[in-house]
Amino acid sequence: MKKESNNSSSLIPKIILGAVITLLGLTSFISSPDWGFFGHRKINRMAVFTLPPEMIQFYKKNIEYVTEHAVDPDKRRYASKHEAVRHYIDIDSWGDNPFYDVPRIFEDALIKYGNYTFGTGNRTREAKLVYTRDSIQITTRSIALTCPTESLRKFFRDSIMPDYYEGVWKIKNKDLKRLFPDLQSKGDLSIQDGFSKEGILPYHMNQMFYWLVKAFEDQNAESILRISAEFGHYIGDAHVPLHTTKNYNGQLTDQVGIHAFWESRLPELYADDSYSYLVGKADYVEKPLTYFWKMIKDSHDLLEDVLVIEKELTQTFPEDQQMCYDERLERTIKTQCPEFAYAYHEGLNGMVEARMQDAILAIGSVWYSAWIEAGQPDLENLKQVEVEEVEIKVDPSISTRDHNF
Ligand SMILES: [Zn+2]
Numbered sequence: 001m002k003k004e005s006n007n008s009s010s011l012i013p014k015i016i017l018g019a020v021i022t023l024l025g026l027t028s029f030i031s032s033p034d035w036g037f038f039g040h041r042k043i044n045r046m047a048v049f050t051l052p053p054e055m056i057q058f059y060k061k062n063i064e065y066v067t068e069h070a071v072d073p074d075k076r077r078y079a080s081k082h083e084a085v086r087h088y089i090d091i092d093s094w095g096d097n098p099f100y101d102v103p104r105i106f107e108d109a110l111i112k113y114g115n116y117t118f119g120t121g122n123r124t125r126e127a128k129l130v131y132t133r134d135s136i137q138i139t140t141r142s143i144a145l146t147c148p149t150e151s152l153r154k155f156f157r158d159s160i161m162p163d164y165y166e167g168v169w170k171i172k173n174k175d176l177k178r179l180f181p182d183l184q185s186k187g188d189l190s191i192q193d194g195f196s197k198e199g200i201l202p203y204h205m206n207q208m209f210y211w212l213v214k215a216f217e218d219q220n221a222e223s224i225l226r227i228s229a230e231f232g233h234y235i236g237d238a239h240v241p242l243h244t245t246k247n248y249n250g251q252l253t254d255q256v257g258i259h260a261f262w263e264s265r266l267p268e269l270y271a272d273d274s275y276s277y278l279v280g281k282a283d284y285v286e287k288p289l290t291y292f293w294k295m296i297k298d299s300h301d302l303l304e305d306v307l308v309i310e311k312e313l314t315q316t317f318p319e320d321q322q323m324c325y326d327e328r329l330e331r332t333i334k335t336q337c338p339e340f341a342y343a344y345h346e347g348l349n350g351m352v353e354a355r356m357q358d359a360i361l362a363i364g365s366v367w368y369s370a371w372i373e374a375g376q377p378d379l380e381n382l383k384q385v386e387v388e389e390v391e392i393k394v395d396p397s398i399s400t401r402d403h404n405f
Contacts, residue, residue: 035236036264037071042271043359044070044232050282050364055371058379062225068387069229070236075390082165087237089199090246091300099300103131104293106203107156108149111136113195118143119187127189138180138189145180155179160191167193201243202292205234209288209370216374221382232363238292239359244300250307257336258310265336266345266352275353282364284372295362302351309347317343 035043045067048059059066077083091098094113103109112131117124118140130137136152138145160169171179171189208231215223237243242250242259250258267275285291314322317340324337336344345352371377 039267040070040236041067043236046277046360047363058382061384065225065385065387066229070233072390073230073233085196085200086204088243089201091244093198093246107153109195115192115194117190147179202296205292206289212370213373216371216377219377222385225385228367235363236359238295239355241299241303241306261336279357279361282368285365285369
């Protein structure tokens with residue numbers, strides 16, 4: 001049961017109330033990030049119904065699993081800095097024309113935006129790298145080297161990506177000489193990951209696609225379900241415009257809190273009663289990577305409306321009727337008043353509902369496409385897998401950014 005109220009308790013001094021709300025806000029920030037747990041569960045659940053007859057029985061049998069485990073990636077994201085960056089891409093961190101400039105292939109993005117030094121031991125100096133789709137040029141004060149992009153990409157794929165999580169990589173002199181035959185000097189090339197911190201969501205979705213294909217090939221029920229459920233989560237995130245921008249919580253435009261307003265508060269109020277989930281049948285996705293990038297672009301194209309409509313509303317709606325205190329499970333939280341939320345809902349003209357619908361269809365479509373890619377294995381005899389309780393893990397030494405509330 002929910003109770004909306006404008007009245008703060010007069011028995012509690014304001015300062016204590018403020019502290020309590022801050023603390024509770026922190027708790028809810030940890031426990032209910034993006035799309036809210038509610039949204040992610042709903043999206044995964046509904047995706048099951050888009051599947052063809054050969055798949056739907058297995059997924060229906062395990063619908064509680066794909067529903068519950070839809071939120072595992074969020075439960076993990078404060079336990080590892082590597083998890084957090086999978087949930088977003090701040091595409092506007094990469095210049096004025098990022099959809100053109102940011103390479104769609106992960107290795108290329110890491111190459112293009114890496115920070116390079118060249119040398120031996122303590123004697124290293126900065127190196128500059130110029131990336132084009134066809135060639136790579138590396139220069140220091142004394143050397144200038146060129147190699148085909150294809151060669152360095154292949155080297156990254158084979159030798160750097162297994163150490164991706166190290167964040168600092170090295171190309172030893174002998175490998176360097178193979179890549180750049182003109183190199184005379186001694187010295188290794190060190191590369192620091194300058195890209196991943198702005199988010200790797202489209203690349204991670206692509207990676208998951210191939211993990212899912214493999215799970216289908218192996219006919220491993222546990223893997224199929226775990227990857228399907230988590231894949232659904234990231235696809236859900238990719239449909240949220242605020243997951244594609246450095247202004248992810250309106251902090252750059254004086255709109256702090258807009259993230260949860262759009263993706264948690266509105267679905268909480270409207271998703272059960274007024275959204276439709278009839279999205280049709282899953283489609284075959286021919287080019288997964290292109291498909292994931294389009295998803296990000298479509299979300300990003302909606303960003304301006306998300307921000308401008310809220311901005312206009314906060315300036316015209318009576319100020320004291322915008323935020324309310326709401327009691328849930330004996331906790332008090334500050335959230336947008338229902339009337340104010342309704343005005344935003346109206347202003348957005350079905351945007352949240354449409355993005356949820358697109359997410360549902362996209363999830364069904366990639367599950368289906370991975371199954372096709374794996375040669376349409378028979379799922380009939382695969383078992384039902386038990387839902388396991390996954391705890392929220394927080395490592396206090398890791399400070400991930402407050403990307404969502
Ligand atoms: Zn997420």
